[in-house]
Amino acid sequence: MPHASPPTPALLFETLNAYQRTAVLRAAIELDLFTAIAEGAADADSAAGLCGASLRGIRILCDCLVTMGFLEKQAGRYRLTAESALFLDRRSASYLGAVTAFLGSAEATEPFHRLARIVRADGARETGATLAPDHPVWAVFARSMAAMMTAPARMLAHLAAQTPPAPQRILDVACGHGLFGIEAAKTFPGSTVVAVDWAPVLEVARENAERAGLNGRFHTIPGSALDASLDSGYDLVLIANFLQLLGPASCERLLRRIHAAMNPGGRVLTLGFIPDEDRVSPPAQALFAATMLAMTPEGDAYPLSGYQAMFSRAGFARSELTALPSGQRVVVSHR
Amino acid sequence: MPHASPPTPALLFETLNAYQRTAVLRAAIELDLFTAIAEGAADADSAAGLCGASLRGIRILCDCLVTMGFLEKQAGRYRLTAESALFLDRRSASYLGAVTAFLGSAEATEPFHRLARIVRADGARETGATLAPDHPVWAVFARSMAAMMTAPARMLAHLAAQTPPAPQRILDVACGHGLFGIEAAKTFPGSTVVAVDWAPVLEVARENAERAGLNGRFHTIPGSALDASLDSGYDLVLIANFLQLLGPASCERLLRRIHAAMNPGGRVLTLGFIPDEDRVSPPAQALFAATMLAMTPEGDAYPLSGYQAMFSRAGFARSELTALPSGQRVVVSHR
Numbered sequence: 017m018p019h020a021s022p023p024t025p026a027l028l029f030e031t032l033n034a035y036q037r038t039a040v041l042r043a044a045i046e047l048d049l050f051t052a053i054a055e056g057a058a059d060a061d062s063a064a065g066l067c068g069a070s071l072r073g074i075r076i077l078c079d080c081l082v083t084m085g086f087l088e089k090q091a092g093r094y095r096l097t098a099e100s101a102l103f104l105d106r107r108s109a110s111y112l113g114a115v116t117a118f119l120g121s122a123e124a125t126e127p128f129h130r131l132a133r134i135v136r137a138d139g140a141r142e143t144g145a146t147l148a149p150d151h152p153v154w155a156v157f158a159r160s161m162a163a164m165m166t167a168p169a170r171m172l173a174h175l176a177a178q179t180p181p182a183p184q185r186i187l188d189v190a191c192g193h194g195l196f197g198i199e200a201a202k203t204f205p206g207s208t209v210v211a212v213d214w215a216p217v218l219e220v221a222r223e224n225a226e227r228a229g230l231n232g233r234f235h236t237i238p239g240s241a242l243d244a245s246l247d248s249g250y251d252l253v254l255i256a257n258f259l260q261l262l263g264p265a266s267c268e269r270l271l272r273r274i275h276a277a278m279n280p281g282g283r284v285l286t287l288g289f290i291p292d293e294d295r296v297s298p299p300a301q302a303l304f305a306a307t308m309l310a311m312t313p314e315g316d317a318y319p320l321s322g323y324q325a326m327f328s329r330a331g332f333a334r335s336e337l338t339a340l341p342s343g344q345r346v347v348v349s350h351r
Numbered sequence: 352m353p354h355a356s357p358p359t360p361a362l363l364f365e366t367l368n369a370y371q372r373t374a375v376l377r378a379a380i381e382l383d384l385f386t387a388i389a390e391g392a393a394d395a396d397s398a399a400g401l402c403g404a405s406l407r408g409i410r411i412l413c414d415c416l417v418t419m420g421f422l423e424k425q426a427g428r429y430r431l432t433a434e435s436a437l438f439l440d441r442r443s444a445s446y447l448g449a450v451t452a453f454l455g456s457a458e459a460t461e462p463f464h465r466l467a468r469i470v471r472a473d474g475a476r477e478t479g480a481t482l483a484p485d486h487p488v489w490a491v492f493a494r495s496m497a498a499m500m501t502a503p504a505r506m507l508a509h510l511a512a513q514t515p516p517a518p519q520r521i522l523d524v525a526c527g528h529g530l531f532g533i534e535a536a537k538t539f540p541g542s543t544v545v546a547v548d549w550a551p552v553l554e555v556a557r558e559n560a561e562r563a564g565l566n567g568r569f570h571t572i573p574g575s576a577l578d579a580s581l582d583s584g585y586d587l588v589l590i591a592n593f594l595q596l597l598g599p600a601s602c603e604r605l606l607r608r609i610h611a612a613m614n615p616g617g618r619v620l621t622l623g624f625i626p627d628e629d630r631v632s633p634p635a636q637a638l639f640a641a642t643m644l645a646m647t648p649e650g651d652a653y654p655l656s657g658y659q660a661m662f663s664r665a666g667f668a669r670s671e672l673t674a675l676p677s678g679q680r681v682v683v684s685h686r
Contacts, residue, residue, distance in 0.1 A: 023434040025447055025499060026635065026678060027420055032454045034375070035370035036641050039463035042367070046467040050679055072651070073470030076640040080629040083638055085362055089631055099358040112360055119367045128374035135408030164360060296417040300361065300637040303418055305411040306371050316411070344360060 042120055045113040050086075050096060050104035054126040058093040110163070117160035123153040127310035132302045134310060143313050147261065149240065150214045154192065156215075158220035162193035165256075171340040172287055173203035175348075176252055179283070183207055183251035185279065189241045189270075190258035194221025197254060197288070198228045199255060210247060212237045242270050246277040253278060256287040260304070263314025264326055271330030276351060282351045284327070289317045290337065290345040301345065323347045375415045379457055380448040384412060385421075385431060385439035394429040445498070452495035458488040460484045462645035469645060478648050482596065484575065485549045489527065493555035497528035500591075504530040505623055506675040508538035510683075511587055514618070518542055522612065524576045524605075525593035529556025530564035531622070532589060533563045533564075542587075547572045547579060577605050581612040588613060591622040595639070599650025599661055606665030610686060619662070624652045624682040625672065636680065658682045 052066035060075035081087040103112040188197030191211035215238040225234035289304035308315035320337045326347040327335045335349040382402045390396035395410035416422040438447040523532030526546035550573040560569035623638035643650035655672045662684045670684040
């Protein structure tokens with residue numbers, strides 16, 4: 017593609033400062049600035065008052081948030097965008113500000129400060145602490161990311177419902193908050209769900225299952241899905257945001273165990289960040305590989321062909337890619 | 352503006368992870384990955400070899416860099432974009448990788464980790480350490496940002512040359528690397544330059560002036576431009592990337608001193624990040640206010656009206672906005 021204008025270092029400068037956008041948004045969430053504006057603090061002065069913050073600080077934060085697309089500004093008055101009203105006003109049922117507890121945790125962010133060291137030949141030693149049994153970050157993940165997962169969990173259950181027959185026994189692998197299994201149980205009233213994860217994480221999942229009124233139909237197996245006895249007879253297996261944490265050999269080992277635990281004709285739905293075969297698009301899916309590089313010794317954002325190979329070696333008949341209405345991607349694998 | 356599609360948390364998620372883009376680019380610069388690819392390492396395997404890094408790590412870095420616009424990828428082979436070839440190949444005369452020494456320094460980045468605290472009412476105590484006399488970060492700034500400033504320094508001198516008469520005495524306020532004064536001295540062969548900055552920073556400026564062959568025409572005054580005796584008789588005053596570090600009262604005090612040191616008919620050229628009056632555009636200019644919020648107790652990205660008010664109160668006749676060919680903005684103030 018020919019360049020219309022001479023090269024400038026604008027992208028370089030913007031990218032070296034991209035971390036500032038994260039910091040501005042996190043500060044605004046921490047100060048509950050979006051809620052203050054939603055409650056009627058339309059100028060920097062009154063928002064500063066509501067947030068107990070300095071006028072200069074709030075004015076600069078607000079202007080940056082306009083530039084970044086989170087607020088609108090007209091004649092010195094700020095108001096929330098539709099997205100910010102839905103996701104960043106603490107009074108909204110869809111409030112997502114709590115995701116910063118995980119996305120901004122030291123476990124998630126700190127490895128990026130030493131990414132070059134991780135990439136060096138001996139980098140594997142630098143990562144993977146978070147994959148140790150019972151690491152507390154996964155309970156944080158389960159609690160703080162649940163809000164972001166309700167919608168996709170519902171969409172995944174609807175996807176499963178599009179192809180009869182309705183599953184009787186459902187396995188939710190590395191269930192975290194448990195929402196994927198819970199939404200499936202709600203969609204298939206005759207079903208029971210078995211959810212596997214570390215014991216401290218299962219506490220969160222059980223709370224969510226109780227809240228959904230599923231007590232009798234929601235069972236748990238504590239431990240790693242790679243080691244724990246998975247029981248058997250499953251018609252539907254949900255693996256959300258998990259296989260990408262593992263290397264191909266571990267994925268394959270897990271998938272063999274899952275295959276052995278499934279009924280003939282059963283399906284596995286794998287939700288995750290799944291880039292195109294070029295591995296550089298779409299941006300959100302492709303860039304997720306960096307998170308796996310930073311946080312895990314062998315994880316990756318696998319494209320469909322990667323999943324097809326792993327599922328096929330584990331004995332599955334075929335795997336295909338589909339997308340949820342949210343744009344999130346799912347590999348459907350048939351036993 | 353009506354929304355074409357239902358609200359999604361995509362921008363929220365992307366912004367909470369924007370710091371990862373900075374980390375990916377910084378890691379690639381630290382590993383000299385761009386130079387390796389420029390030298391012919393077109394696939395991840397050979398780039399990993401040249402960089403002494405893991406294949407998985409380099410492959411993920413490269414793919415992310417494609418997604419981020421710093422590399423191109425075709426059939427599994429990577430190559431540099433025009434911008435990356437110019438600015439990120441260490442062998443290029445326009446190599447800018449060294450700017451990470453300042454832009455990635457603890458002084459520049461660390462305050463963003465506690466931005467909410469800085470914004471709170473008593474936040475001023477949290478910032479401004481970098482403005483203490485002789486703080487070493489400014490010598491780092493002078494050394495590492497020089498490469499990024501050569502082109503704008505030349506453009507600023509050309510701007511000054513567009514309006515005769517040629518200046519005889521030039522003052523470079525808070526000169527840093529000294530490049531703005533040096534390029535002006537080169538453009539006006541009969542002129543002498545007086546450069547003011549902390550003593551450790553002046554060492555860098557003097558090195559650059561020597562390298563440019565200006566010895567007899569490049570003089571220095573150590574200290575803060577707010578306190579040091581500035582001498583007098585200046586026809587042209589250059590203030591690059593400095594007034595924005597100060598609050599309006601300090602700016603005005605400095606401008607009064609400069610006004611008193613200038614010849615009638617003289618001009619001040621103020622280069623900096625100068626957003627439109629709405630303070631939310633263009634993005635690079637507007638977002639710079641966050642850097643001033645994080646690093647200084649009173650600094651700001653002032654729009655033209657802000658500079659007009661400060662210069663006018665300091666006794667200047669009028670100030671107008673102009674832009675360099677690079678898009679960087681300059682306020683021209685007439686004594």
